[in-house]
Amino acid sequence: MALVLFLLLTLLLPSTNGDWPPSPGYWPSSKFRTMNFYKGYRNLWGPQHQKQDQNALTLWLDSTSGSGFKSVRPFRSGYFGASIKLQPGYTAGVITSLYLSNNEAHPGFHDEVDIEFLGTTFGKPYTLQTNVYIRGSGDGKIIGREMKFHLWFDPTQHFHHYAILWSPKEIIFLVDDVPIRRYPRKSSATFPLRPMWVYGSIWDASSWATDDGKYRADYRYQPFVAQYTNFKASGCSAYSPSWCRPVSASPFRSGGLTRQQYRAMRWVQSHHMVYDYCRDPKRDHSLTPECWG
Template sequence: MVLLVSLLVLSLFCLSNCEGSGWPSPGYYPSSRVGSLHFSQGFRNLWGPQHQSLNQDTLTIWLDHNSGSGFKSLRDYRSGYFGTSLKLQLGYTAGIITSFYLSNSEDFPGHHDEIDIEFLGTTPGKPYVLQTNVYMKGSGDGHIIGREMQFHLWFDPTKGFHNYAILWDPNEIIFFVDDVPIRRYPKKSDAIFPQRPMYVYGSIWDASSWATEDGRIKADYKYQPFVGKYNNFKIGGCTTNDNPSCRPPSGSPSRSGGLSRQQNDAMEWVQRNYKVYDYCRDPQRDRTHTPEC
């Protein structure tokens, strides 16, 4: 009887909140508020140019035993909506990171800020892990303090392109997958929120030391090349040279920030069903370094 009631409640919820694919609709679609850019309008190759190709609107980057590849935005930004559609490789990808992120590592080596979307490679039959991370002034100085939250996905990211985005404004950071918010990181103090301008990056590289099952399974180059495909680039941001009154696009129907009730419901659904790691719930973490928890 309890199971029957639960199924009835879920069915009623989905009648008003779920899309045809079975996950809750967020009711608001930030990606539709930002126009798409051709790769050359917003980005350039950063490294591994021989492992990067552009075919019409799709950028392909790949990793083999010689090199990976990465790209970088033409401008740096102090806030904004940053998105891309990405298709991941099927099969053995253990140890490989395919990423889209914000960083100022070249401007502040050793103590930079970063906001990450990273796909941690896997082995056949096991799902990719999408890792989100936020940190500030904490790389290369022996005091790296990650704020990782990891997810599986409710679809197969190797079968087609899906949209992944970061909204970074002066008060919060929101991560989106196909416009569904999966994580919100509000600003609780200046000390634990990235505020210095950052560039937008994408890359594919070998992170065998930690990427898959804490480094237990390494990259195997008999499966090379490892490929990531990107298109539908979106940048709606305020550059360092823009007027101080510039404001990034809103991530919700309210211009005041935060998420709507429907967006919060969708995010809670993702976190309840697909979240696999949360730094705030890790008993081995030193909570003195993450006061927001």
């Protein structure tokens, strides 16, 4: 009984380990059922570079192609996550992603919410980039809203769960249920509101992915492999009735985060964030008015 109580307290109490974030105290991924990949998704491109085995989906990139998948349904809000394991070693120029987009429905004028792993060189950590594009700001006139992190663990050693919670009020990015970024809706001009599909992919972005293109994909190290499992996509689809209630990342049905979740997020941002577009003096912040206040 004492052991059970100790383990329960370990889970519930905030962590004091300086190398790991404090406990968020709430685990939204546990509220959503894992889905079979083929019930919710389909191959989008590179089918010869995509394989499912024992509930894990493997994508790989070589000199001929990468691969990507797309959800069957579009959503207007929801929780979208997957557990991902990345390839170690030299992966410069390679992007592994999980994201929301309506690019195919609105070419040249699309919205997008990204989790992207930027490949790296030997001995350097992966960068996890979060980003938000609104109504065409990623279509030639780039107005990115990037926040980048070096994670508190090695994402090549084990599967870790990465998720986007998108509601009409906010976007919350989570890693193993720890919120790492909250992007609130401050105006309709700076927030994506049109239905989006869920995507995942691995592809060559040598022109910008690693140190602004300084290091490129080196196909002597091919294939570059990414593994996905534990798929979750739950919320209001574009076809749901109007009374469908957006999901939350916290115990609050109305959305937002608890004080304990904010504490964990502040810890991540103070210890592991390596770039914030709102703090970049080289950016024209008249294009990102949400940074003002």
